Structures are given as C-alpha cells and as structure tokens.
Amino acid sequence: MPFSSQRKWIVAPLGVGALGLLIYAGSPQSGAQRTGEDARAQVSPVFTPAHRGVLDAIRDFFNRQPVPVQPIAFTHKVHLANGMQCTDCHTTVETGPVAGIPSVELCMTCHQTIAADKLEIKKIAAYQARGEDIPWQRVYAYSPTVHVKFNHAPHIRAGVDCAHCHGNMTQQTVAVRAVDLNMGYCVSCHRQKKASLDCITCHF
Amino acid sequence: MKAVYGLYSDPERAQRAADSLRAAGIPDRDITVISGEPLEEFEFGRRDHRTPxxxxxxxxxxxxxxxxxxxxxxxxxxxxxxxxxxxxxxxxxxxxxxxxxxxxxxxxxxxxxxxxxAGIPDWRAQLYDPAVSDGYILIGVINPPDDSRIEIERRLRESGTAAVKEVVLRRRFGSKLQGATG
Amino acid sequence: MEKSPNQITEDLLRPLSRTSTKFYVAVALLGAVVVAAFAAFGYQAYSGIGVSGLRRPVFWGFYITNFVFWIGISHAGTLISAILRLANATWRRPVTRCAEVITVFALSIGAMFPIIHLGRPWLAFWLIPYASERQIWPNFRSPLVWDFFAINTYLIGSVAFLTLPIIPDWALVRDKASGWRKRVYGILSLGWRGTPKQWSRLETAMHIMAIAIIPVAVSVHTIVSWDFAMAPVPMWHSTIFGPYFVAGAIFSGIAALIIAMACLRKFLHLEDYLKPVHFDNLGKLLLMMSLLWFYFVFAERLTVWYGNDPSEMAVFWTTQQGAYAPLFWTMVFCNFLLPFPILAIKRLRTITGTVIASIGVVAGMWLERFLIIVPSLSHKYMPYNWGTYRPTWVEITIMAGTFAGMALLYVLFSKAVPIISIWELKLGLQKKSGVRSQETRERRELTAGLEQKLET
Amino acid sequence: MDPKIQNPKSKMQWAMVVDLDRCTGCEACVVACHAENNIPTVGEEQATIGRAMHWMRVERYYEGEFPDVRVKFQPVFCQQCDAAPCEPVCPTYASYHTTEGLNGQVYNRCIGTRYCANACPYNVRFFNFYNPVWEKPLHLQLNPDVSVREVGVMEKCTFCVQRIKAAEIAAKAEKRELKDGDVQPACAQSCPPKALVFGDLNDPKSEVSRLAGSNRATRLLEELGTKPSVIYLRRESWNDGKES
Known part of the structure; x- marks a missing residue:
C-alpha cells in the first residue's frame, strides 16, 4: 500500500484545520450578529469590523457615495439670480473650516414674507414650527477613510472661486457633485498655485 | 499543400536521408527535420544553431x-x-x-x-507525425516539385525507412495537427 | 539496468493516465485544509488582524516567519537546477523538474504571506507602481517594495524556467493521449514539433535563463533578509544577513527537495529514476550547507557576544538561556547535530537517512526564521516595552493550510505534467550510449590519437 | 553634540523638551492625549496581551533595593526623529517626513505592514488591531479636528498636528508669523509641573531652544543616530548636582 504511510502526514494538518474550524464556530466573535450599529455594541463592547458589511466595504473601496436626496427642493439658481451672494447664507466660509449651512431661522427671516405661500417654503415653516433644523444631506462628503481635513477659509483667502470646486451654482437647483474632488484634483491645483504638497497639510 | 516524408528509427539513417535529399538538389531550408529529442551530435540536428x-x-x-x-x-x-x-x-x-x-x-x-x-505558439496544421514521440525521426519535404516527387520518395526509402508517407496539410487554424496520410 | 526510451515514456506518463482512489482521497484531505486556511484568512480580513496573536511590540510573527520560510524553500529548485544545469552535472536530469516545481509553488505561497499579514490586505495593490490620479508612487526606499520587484522577477523567471522544458513533454503527451486530453495538451504544447531550430532555441534559452536566474535567486533572499537588516532592531541590523539568508534558503531548499523526491519515488513508483545516487549527491550538498549554516550562526553569535551591546545581549541571552532557548537548541539540533553525522557517514547517507536529516532541516530552518523575528522584536531597546508573542488558531490554520497547499499543488502538478523531464532523460541516454554520427566519431578518434601522441 | 537639529528643508523644527526633574508621573498628559487625539481604549482583555494604545506613556524604572526604592518617571512619545527609521521602510509613504520636521503618519495611505513599528526603537507606534468603537454616548467626546482611525492602520503621537495647523492658519489669516507659545500640544498644556515644553527649535529665542541649550539636555537612544526632536533634561536633583 504505497499511500498508507502518506495518510499519517495528511492527518496532522487536517487535525489542525479541523481544530481551527471548531474554535472558529465556537468563538464568541463569530456569527452573523454584526449588522447595524446597535448590534455592534452588543457583540463586542470595543471592536467591530471597519464596515457594516461586505457591500459597504466594496462601495467604500470604489469611493461610491450615495446621491443625496434633500428634504427641500432648494434652488441655488433662483437665489443667486436675485442678487444674493454665497456668503449670505454660507456665513463661515471665510473664517472657518466649514462653509456653514444656514439655520432654519435664517431661511425664515426672508421667507416669512417672500414666497411664503409656496409648498416648499411651507415645509421650511413647518420645520421652524417644530423647532427642528432642516436635515440637509451632505453633497461634497469625503469618505471618512480618506482622512481629509479640508478647511474652506485658507482657500477663500487664496482667492479660489467657489465655482472652482462646486461648479456653476447659478445653474444648479439643489447642489450636485459637479466636480469629482479626488486627490488628483486637489494636488494639481496645489501644484499650480504653489501651495503646500505636504501630505499632512490635508491628511491628519 | 502537400508533403512527403519518411520516418527513421535511428539518427544515422535520418542523416543519410537528409544528405541524400540534399544531393538531389533540394535546398536545406526545404528539408523538414523533426525529432523527439535534440540531436546535437548530428549535422542535421545542428541546423540553425546560430542565434543572436x-x-x-x-x-x-x-x-x-x-x-x-x-x-x-x-x-x-x-x-x-x-x-x-x-x-x-x-x-x-x-x-x-x-x-x-x-x-x-x-x-x-x-x-x-x-x-x-522557435515559431511557437502555432496551432495550425503542420508537417508532423505522432510517431516522433515513439522515437522516430521525421525527414520530409513540403510541397515537393511534381517532377521530382518520385525521386524524393526513392531517396527517402533508400535511406532505410519502412514507409514513405504523403500528407495533405490543411492550413486551417485549429485543425488536426497532422494531415491525412496518403 | 538501463531503460529503453519507450520504456521511459511509458513509466513517466503512467501517473498522468492512471488515477487511483488514493489520489482523490489525498486531494480531498489536503483541499479541506486549504479551504480551512482560506476561511481563516477571510475571518481575519473581516474582523481585523487582531484575531492573530500579534501585539505590541511583536508586530511580525508567524506570517512573516512563514513568508521567509517559503521564500527560502523556493530556492530549492531554480537555484539548484540552474547550477547543476550550468555545471553540466549529468545526474541532475531526473532531479531538475521536481526541484523547479518546488520553486514555483513555494514562491507563490510565500508571496501570499506579506499580503495575509497586512492590516488592510485589500490595499496590497498599492505596492504596484502604477499611475494614479493621486500622483503618489510606491516608496522605492522601502525593502518591501524591493521585495515586490524581486519576488515578481523571480516568479516570472522560474515559471518560465519550469515551463519551457515542459513544452516538448506536453507535445509527447499530446501524441500519446486521446480524447479531451489530446486537445488540452495540444493547446498546452503550443504546437511544438521538435525541429532542430526549436530544440536549439530551447536549449539556448534555457542556458540564458539558468545564467539569469541564479543572481535573481540570490538577490531575492538577500532582499528578504534586508527586510530585517534595514531596521535598527537588535540582532537584525547586521551585514551578515544577506549571505546568511541565502545559505539558509539553499539549505532548506535542498532539504525540501529531498523530501519531495522521496515522496515521488515512493508514491509514483519512480525507483528506477530517482536512484540512491541522487539522494547521495544531494545529501552531500546538504551536508555542505549544514556546515555553512553552522558557520554563519557561529559567526553571527560570536560577533554579537564580543560586541556586548546591551540591547543585543538581551536578545542573545533570551535565545541562549532564556525563554527562547528550548527553541534555539532544538534548531541547532535539527540543523546541525542531527543531519551532520547522518550525512557525513557514508553508510548512513541512504535514502532514509537523507530524508530524516531533511525533515530535521526543514523544521530547524522554520525555527530559525521564527527565532530571528520574534526574540528580537520582543526585546527591543527599552526594557519597559519588552513583550512576548503567542500565535492563535488563525495563524496556525493558515500556516497548516500553506503546507497542505504545497502538497496539494505538488500532487496536482504530478498529475498534469511528467514530473521527470522525459526528453532530457532520453537525451542523457543518447549521450551515454554514444550514438554519434560518423563525422563526430572520426573527430573523436582523431583527438584521442593526438592526446596519445602528446602523452608519449 | 549640537543640540539643535537643522532640517535644511524646513523653516520650523517642532520640538519638545521633557524636564525629568519636574515630571511627577501624574499621567495627566496621558489622559489629555487620549481625549485630544481620539485614542481608543482597547479594553481589559486586549490591554492584557499588549494592545493598549497610548501615544503618550510614562515609563517607570525602579532604582535601589526595598525599602530604599526610588521610581524614575520618563514620559515617552513619538520622538519625531530627524533621521527616523520608520520613514524609509514604509512602502507607501504613509510614514514620511513633513516639511516642518515632524514624522507624518498618513492614515489613509497606511496598508498596515507594521514595518514602521518594528523599525521604531522607541516603540511609540500603535496599531489598530480591530476597528475601534466608542459606545454611546462616548462618541460625543470625539474631537472633530482629529481623524478617527480604523482597523489596520498605524498611528502615533503627531505633536497635536491639528493644533499646529490651526495655529498656522490663524497666523496666516492675521498676516503674521507664528510666535513661540502659539502652539501647545494637549500633553504640554495639561502638565501641572510644566515638565513638557513645546516650540520651534529653529527659533533661537524660543523656550525650547533655551532649554535645549542646558547642560542637562540629552536624547533617548541617541547612539542609534535617529536624531530625535524630543530633548530630555536629565534628572539632577537626585545626584546632588553631580553628573549622573
């Protein structure tokens, strides 16, 4: 029997493998309980995988972001056509990292009277009445895994036009991702303007 | 396309066949030699030895x-x-x-x-005989001139082969590797 | 007893045509272990590398040990077979292919480990230099990028080195087989016919490959050693590492080759082809490498001891007398004390003897890699940060999976390809029996006559 | 050795001075660092096997035989070496040298080879073996200016680079140069005995430059040639003023 002695050395790795499977099946961290944020905390008080599921992970890998659906059909086009400036609503763009989304009160200072009978404005009024802010969805969001710390103020101070990154807002209703803000986009502009190319300028 | 060839069981005879064909005025490049192992010790096995x-x-x-x-x-x-x-x-x-x-x-x-x-990969039909894998050496001529065919066959046979074969090669991609024997 | 060429063909093609139940059993069992290893890796990728036993300060453990081990094993083939080819050692003919197969498979397995051990294995492709919108390229200063280039060059080279001489054998199988096998081998053999031009080109190409592959093989294991030697870690930062690793790699490679040959001989009934003389010759090579290994270890340890650097001495003593001493002395036993007498005494240098020595060497060389990596990392400079390491079932399963995977690939390969190069064997016969043309014979006689004249 | 490390490419050379005479081992810096930099707590089980994460740690070394024992405290964090062993070994430039003399760690570029951690002689690099999670309501304490690192990446002390960047942007907005004391990392800010002093070593008038000129100035594992930017002021109070 030429194979009889072979069996002995097959048994060893197989035993280890079987043992591994056994431990895997019995380990407290295995199983399918890891869906949703609340389930995470129940399974392990400290650690979870980086993504909720394989699909999530794949979407993040290919930098696929969901298309935002806004609660109000806000129209930038109309506002800008009526002579408003970007900074009238996005008030902190010149001073801080975030441009700032106007509060529901700011909307209503004008819309108390202007176009108050329109359906969408009534929705805003309703938010105000309930004491809620409008749940705007982010349009230009970086995936958290790219660890970009973008700051608007230095860019405005350097004279970068809003439209450079956000497209021509006079033609947009709700904001859409007009420009693909990938690293190549940032870097080529930084190169042009002789801005810092140090990684840690943006990633920290 | 046609070909005539003989199978030789040992390299000495194959060498003789090749020499004989050459004596009949067939240029070297028209003589096909195929063997199941390199035959560097023989003149006909050392053809095209130079390479850059x-x-x-x-x-x-x-x-x-x-x-x-x-x-x-x-x-x-x-x-x-x-x-x-x-x-x-x-x-x-x-x-x-x-x-x-x-x-x-x-x-x-x-x-x-x-x-x-070396002309590989090339899966088209070419002059070949599976007997090469049994240790035979193939010496043959592709598209021999019609007038000298009898002469070539005679010379191949004289050099000591059991059988001289004639094949028709169909130049078709993916066709069988050897043509029908005639 | 010499075999006739047709007998050789028949003997060596038999494993391809006849399949026993035992083959399926072996494939199923080995396959199960491999599947378990893949499952373990999937679990690790999903949960995070925390499921392994790695921890601070031992950030590299079993995975890198196995990486170095398998890359070392891969030096069996290509290097040995290339050297033997260039040295025109006639006894090499039945040995080369089974050695080259080890190279290709061990290298593929070894190359997986740097990816398995990554914290984010799905980003491993960032090591490949490709143009991306980020405009950032790999860091060519990093030994890991050198590894990427060296291993890929070696892999491409050794796959070519293995496959080229297989083509004529596949053509042989094509002629002998029927049905679907004929078609598959017909495609695999690339329309090989065996014209003098093809033979001549093949031999020239193999000669160039043999010359090119030796420096590549040396560079691969040197670069693997530089993964360690480039880091200022006690007992890593050493110039001896390059040659030490290359010698160790050839050492474990020959041992793996002897074990593989013994298995082939037994299970495929190749007793008439893999003869005691092959084991005897490889045993002598193994003996030389064992001595060389001992020399390197002694030189390394003695230098460290005389250097008396406190951080290095911490590592030195933990391997000599401390927690890692049992492993260290087992390694010395396996790599030197056991194989040396077996291989040095002619009566013991039998097939069984060389196999026992080889098993010792493979185990010992695995331990060596572990002892290079773990004790140094766990005793780095400031004693406040000293630590320890223990593998988990995930690492052990993956490791078992690679051993099973190696065996599985070998079994499958010997099913698809004649494991001994048939045409080269026949060529050997032809040269031995002195079949020569008239012209050569005359030339030989002439030169022999001249030599006689010169002597008198 | 000249206590100043000149990085020819940069204007700044951020550095920290640690006065060992002043350090009481209170670990306020450790807590401040955890809070500022979103450093995960790994839990008992993981900490036991050595996966605890502290960008800043206070090492304790004991001297003498019981009962005459004295404890030496030594705060250790990333030494921001000028010739850092962690930098060249990274295959993806996740670990690299910034123009201001810091050892940058780019989390998104890190693939987790952990080579940098092996190469670091100070053992100050930490690895996310699992994905950290802050249980509610602890997630509200996360610092929005600092990344939350995920599974499989290395991390380490950044000299609170978010504060440096903020101060630089603020200074630029005011059209002035950064001045000494504009930037304070969390650890230095929270150190009760002021054992930690942070500043620009290239500025001859800064506090760190003054302290770095002290004859007590030394660096950790200086013999390795890593040229650390952290300067330790030797403990002299025990030696009655004599050289130790």
Missing part, C-alpha cells in the same frame, strides 16, 4: 534596467516627498529596483525571442 538570443537578452536587460532606473527616479521627482535631509532621489536603493528590472528584462526578452524564433 544572448545579445537580445543583454539588450532586454539594458532596456529593463533603464526603465527600472527611470521608473524609480522619475516617480521620486514627480511627487517629491520630503525625506528629512536625505536625498529625494535615492540612488543606492534605486539600484536595487534597477537590478531586478534588468534581470526581468533579460528574462522576458529571452522568452519572447524563443517564442518568435
């Missing part, structure tokens, strides 16, 4: 090394990551990449040269 392959391999090495050096040094310049007082283009370490790609270039060039000069 070593030089081409060296050229491949130079090309590979050059691209390796350019790859490493140009990319270091393309996005000059600060290195804290150390050089942006690090020649010593780039040497390692250059070295590996030199060898890779030589290996790939050898491989490509082999495939092209």
């Amino acid at each position: 392959m070593p030089w081409l391999a060296a050229l491949g090495g130079v090309l590979g090394g050059g691209s390796g050096y350019l790859l490493s040094s140009l990319t270091q310049r393309a996005y000059p990551i600060p290195t804290g007082g150390m050089p942006i283009v690090a020649q010593w370490t780039n040497g390692i990449v250059t070295y590996e790609l030199t060898m890779l270039g030589a290996i790939l060039m050898t491989l490509v040269t082999l495939l092209i000069t």
Whole structure:
C-alpha cells in the first residue's frame, strides 16, 4: 500500500484545520450578529469590523457615495439670480473650516414674507414650527477613510472661486457633485498655485 | 499543400536521408527535420544553431534596467516627498529596483525571442507525425516539385525507412495537427 | 539496468493516465485544509488582524516567519537546477523538474504571506507602481517594495524556467493521449514539433535563463533578509544577513527537495529514476550547507557576544538561556547535530537517512526564521516595552493550510505534467550510449590519437 | 553634540523638551492625549496581551533595593526623529517626513505592514488591531479636528498636528508669523509641573531652544543616530548636582 504511510502526514494538518474550524464556530466573535450599529455594541463592547458589511466595504473601496436626496427642493439658481451672494447664507466660509449651512431661522427671516405661500417654503415653516433644523444631506462628503481635513477659509483667502470646486451654482437647483474632488484634483491645483504638497497639510 | 516524408528509427539513417535529399538538389531550408529529442551530435540536428538570443537578452536587460532606473527616479521627482535631509532621489536603493528590472528584462526578452524564433505558439496544421514521440525521426519535404516527387520518395526509402508517407496539410487554424496520410 | 526510451515514456506518463482512489482521497484531505486556511484568512480580513496573536511590540510573527520560510524553500529548485544545469552535472536530469516545481509553488505561497499579514490586505495593490490620479508612487526606499520587484522577477523567471522544458513533454503527451486530453495538451504544447531550430532555441534559452536566474535567486533572499537588516532592531541590523539568508534558503531548499523526491519515488513508483545516487549527491550538498549554516550562526553569535551591546545581549541571552532557548537548541539540533553525522557517514547517507536529516532541516530552518523575528522584536531597546508573542488558531490554520497547499499543488502538478523531464532523460541516454554520427566519431578518434601522441 | 537639529528643508523644527526633574508621573498628559487625539481604549482583555494604545506613556524604572526604592518617571512619545527609521521602510509613504520636521503618519495611505513599528526603537507606534468603537454616548467626546482611525492602520503621537495647523492658519489669516507659545500640544498644556515644553527649535529665542541649550539636555537612544526632536533634561536633583 504505497499511500498508507502518506495518510499519517495528511492527518496532522487536517487535525489542525479541523481544530481551527471548531474554535472558529465556537468563538464568541463569530456569527452573523454584526449588522447595524446597535448590534455592534452588543457583540463586542470595543471592536467591530471597519464596515457594516461586505457591500459597504466594496462601495467604500470604489469611493461610491450615495446621491443625496434633500428634504427641500432648494434652488441655488433662483437665489443667486436675485442678487444674493454665497456668503449670505454660507456665513463661515471665510473664517472657518466649514462653509456653514444656514439655520432654519435664517431661511425664515426672508421667507416669512417672500414666497411664503409656496409648498416648499411651507415645509421650511413647518420645520421652524417644530423647532427642528432642516436635515440637509451632505453633497461634497469625503469618505471618512480618506482622512481629509479640508478647511474652506485658507482657500477663500487664496482667492479660489467657489465655482472652482462646486461648479456653476447659478445653474444648479439643489447642489450636485459637479466636480469629482479626488486627490488628483486637489494636488494639481496645489501644484499650480504653489501651495503646500505636504501630505499632512490635508491628511491628519 | 502537400508533403512527403519518411520516418527513421535511428539518427544515422535520418542523416543519410537528409544528405541524400540534399544531393538531389533540394535546398536545406526545404528539408523538414523533426525529432523527439535534440540531436546535437548530428549535422542535421545542428541546423540553425546560430542565434543572436544572448545579445537580445543583454539588450532586454539594458532596456529593463533603464526603465527600472527611470521608473524609480522619475516617480521620486514627480511627487517629491520630503525625506528629512536625505536625498529625494535615492540612488543606492534605486539600484536595487534597477537590478531586478534588468534581470526581468533579460528574462522576458529571452522568452519572447524563443517564442518568435522557435515559431511557437502555432496551432495550425503542420508537417508532423505522432510517431516522433515513439522515437522516430521525421525527414520530409513540403510541397515537393511534381517532377521530382518520385525521386524524393526513392531517396527517402533508400535511406532505410519502412514507409514513405504523403500528407495533405490543411492550413486551417485549429485543425488536426497532422494531415491525412496518403 | 538501463531503460529503453519507450520504456521511459511509458513509466513517466503512467501517473498522468492512471488515477487511483488514493489520489482523490489525498486531494480531498489536503483541499479541506486549504479551504480551512482560506476561511481563516477571510475571518481575519473581516474582523481585523487582531484575531492573530500579534501585539505590541511583536508586530511580525508567524506570517512573516512563514513568508521567509517559503521564500527560502523556493530556492530549492531554480537555484539548484540552474547550477547543476550550468555545471553540466549529468545526474541532475531526473532531479531538475521536481526541484523547479518546488520553486514555483513555494514562491507563490510565500508571496501570499506579506499580503495575509497586512492590516488592510485589500490595499496590497498599492505596492504596484502604477499611475494614479493621486500622483503618489510606491516608496522605492522601502525593502518591501524591493521585495515586490524581486519576488515578481523571480516568479516570472522560474515559471518560465519550469515551463519551457515542459513544452516538448506536453507535445509527447499530446501524441500519446486521446480524447479531451489530446486537445488540452495540444493547446498546452503550443504546437511544438521538435525541429532542430526549436530544440536549439530551447536549449539556448534555457542556458540564458539558468545564467539569469541564479543572481535573481540570490538577490531575492538577500532582499528578504534586508527586510530585517534595514531596521535598527537588535540582532537584525547586521551585514551578515544577506549571505546568511541565502545559505539558509539553499539549505532548506535542498532539504525540501529531498523530501519531495522521496515522496515521488515512493508514491509514483519512480525507483528506477530517482536512484540512491541522487539522494547521495544531494545529501552531500546538504551536508555542505549544514556546515555553512553552522558557520554563519557561529559567526553571527560570536560577533554579537564580543560586541556586548546591551540591547543585543538581551536578545542573545533570551535565545541562549532564556525563554527562547528550548527553541534555539532544538534548531541547532535539527540543523546541525542531527543531519551532520547522518550525512557525513557514508553508510548512513541512504535514502532514509537523507530524508530524516531533511525533515530535521526543514523544521530547524522554520525555527530559525521564527527565532530571528520574534526574540528580537520582543526585546527591543527599552526594557519597559519588552513583550512576548503567542500565535492563535488563525495563524496556525493558515500556516497548516500553506503546507497542505504545497502538497496539494505538488500532487496536482504530478498529475498534469511528467514530473521527470522525459526528453532530457532520453537525451542523457543518447549521450551515454554514444550514438554519434560518423563525422563526430572520426573527430573523436582523431583527438584521442593526438592526446596519445602528446602523452608519449 | 549640537543640540539643535537643522532640517535644511524646513523653516520650523517642532520640538519638545521633557524636564525629568519636574515630571511627577501624574499621567495627566496621558489622559489629555487620549481625549485630544481620539485614542481608543482597547479594553481589559486586549490591554492584557499588549494592545493598549497610548501615544503618550510614562515609563517607570525602579532604582535601589526595598525599602530604599526610588521610581524614575520618563514620559515617552513619538520622538519625531530627524533621521527616523520608520520613514524609509514604509512602502507607501504613509510614514514620511513633513516639511516642518515632524514624522507624518498618513492614515489613509497606511496598508498596515507594521514595518514602521518594528523599525521604531522607541516603540511609540500603535496599531489598530480591530476597528475601534466608542459606545454611546462616548462618541460625543470625539474631537472633530482629529481623524478617527480604523482597523489596520498605524498611528502615533503627531505633536497635536491639528493644533499646529490651526495655529498656522490663524497666523496666516492675521498676516503674521507664528510666535513661540502659539502652539501647545494637549500633553504640554495639561502638565501641572510644566515638565513638557513645546516650540520651534529653529527659533533661537524660543523656550525650547533655551532649554535645549542646558547642560542637562540629552536624547533617548541617541547612539542609534535617529536624531530625535524630543530633548530630555536629565534628572539632577537626585545626584546632588553631580553628573549622573
């Protein structure tokens, strides 16, 4: 029997493998309980995988972001056509990292009277009445895994036009991702303007 | 396309057949020789022995090394990551990449040269006989002139083969590797 | 007893045509272990590398040990077979292919480990230099990028080195087989016919490859050693590492080759082809490498001891007398004390003897890699940060999976390809029996006559 | 050795001075660092096997035989070496040298080879073996200016680079140069005995430059040639003023 002695050395790795499977099946961290944020905390008080599921992970890998659906059909086009400036609503763009989304009160200072009978404005009024802010969805969001710390103020101070990154807002209703803000986009502009190319300028 | 060939059980006879065909005025390049193992000890097995392959391999090495050096040094310049007082283009370490790609270039060039000069892969029907794998040596002529066919057959047979075969080769991709025997 | 060429063909093609139940059993069992290893890796990728036993300060453990081990094993083939080819050692003919197969498979397995051990293995492709919108390229200063280039060059080279001489054998199988096998081998053999031009080109190409592959093989293990030697870690930062690793790699490679040959001989009934003389010759090579290994270890340890650097001495003593001493002395036993007498005494240098020595060497060389990596990392400089390491079932399963995977690939390969190069064997016969043309014979006689004249 | 490390490419050379005479081992810096930099707590089980994460730690070394024992405290964090062993070994430039003399760690570029951690002689690099989670309501304490690192990446002390960047942007907005004391990392800010002093070593008038000129100035594992930017002021109070 030429194979009889072979069996002995097959048994060893197989035993280890079987043992591994056994431990895997019995380990407290295995199983399918890891869906949703609340389930995470129940399974392990400290650690979870980086993504909720394989699909999530794949979407993040290919930098696929969901298309935002806004609660109000806000129209930038109309506002800008009526002579408003970007900074009238996005008030902190010149001073801080975030441009700032106007509060529901700011909307209503004008819309108390202007176009108050329109359906969408009534929705805003309703938010105000309930004491809620409008749940705007982010349009230009970086995936958290790219660890970009973008700051608007230095860019405005350097004279970068809003439209450079956000497209021509006079033609947009709700904001859409007009420009693909990938690293190549940032870097080529930084190169042009002789801005810092140090990684840690943006990633920290 | 037609071919005439004989199968020889030992290289001495094959050599005699080849010599005989040559004596009949058939140029060397028209005589097909096929064997199941290299027959370097025989004149007919040493045909086309000269090849620039070593030089081409060296050229491949130079090309590979050059691209390796350019790859490493140009990319270091393309996005000059600060290195804290150390050089942006690090020649010593780039040497390692250059070295590996030199060898890779030589290996790939050898491989490509082999495939092209040996005429593989080529799955079309060609003059061949599976008896080669039983240790026979095939000596044959592709598309012999009609007037000298009898003469070729005679010479092949005289050199000591059991059977002279005639085949029709169908030049069709993916057809059987040997034609029908006649 | 010499075999006739047709007998050789028949003997060596038998494993391809006849399949026993035992083959399926072996494939199923080995396959199960491999599947378990893949499952373990999937679990690790999903949960995070925390499921392994790695911890601070031992950030590299079993995975890198196995990486170095398998890359070392891969030096069996290509290097040995290339050297023997260039040295025109006639006894090499039955040995080369089974050695080259080890190279290709061990290298593929070894190359997986740097990816398995990554914290984010799905980003491993960032090591490949490709143009991306980020405009950032790999860091060519990093030994890991050198590894990428060296291993890929070696892999491409050794796959070519293995496959090229297989083509004529596949053509042989094509002619002998029927049905679907004929079609498959017809495609695999690339339309090989065996014209003098093809033979000549093949031999030239193999010669160039043999010359090119030796420096590549040396560079691969040197670069693997530089993964360690480039880091200022006690007992890593050493110039001896390059040659030490290359010698160790050839050492473990020959041992793996002897074990593989013994298995082939037994299970495929190749007793008439893999003869005691092959084991005897490889045993002598193994003996030389064992001595060389001992020399390197002694030189390394003695230098460290005389250097008396406190951080290095911490590592030195933990391997000599401390927690890692049992492993260290087992390694010395396996790599030197056991194989040396077996291989040095001619009466013991039998097939069984060399196999026992080889098993010792493979185990010992695995331990060596572990002892290079773990004790140094766990005793780095400031004693406040000293630590320890223990593998978990995930690492052990993956490791078992690679051993099973190696065996599985070998079994499958010997099913698809004649494991001994048939045409080279026949060529050997032809040269031995002195079949020569009239012309050569005359030339030989002439030169022999001349030599006689010169002597008198 | 000249206590100043000149990085020819940069204007700044951020550095920290640690006065060992002043350190009481209170670990306020450790807590401040955890809070500022979103450093995960790994839990008992993981900490036991050595996966605890502290960008800042206070090492304790004991001297003498019981009962005459004295404890030496030594705060250790990333030494921001000028010739850092962690930088060249990273295959993806995740670990690299910034123009201001810091050892940058780019989390998104990190693939987790952990080579940098092996190369670091100070053992100050930490690895996310699992994905950290802050249980509710602890997630509200996360610092929005600092990344929350995920599974499989290395991390380490950044000299609170978010504060440096903020101060630089603020200074630029005011069209002035950064001045000494504009930037304070969390640890230095929270150190009760002021054992930690942070500043620009290239500025001859800064506090760190003054302290770095002290004859007590020394660096950790200086013999390795890593040129650390952290300067330790030797403990002299025990030696009655004599050289130790």
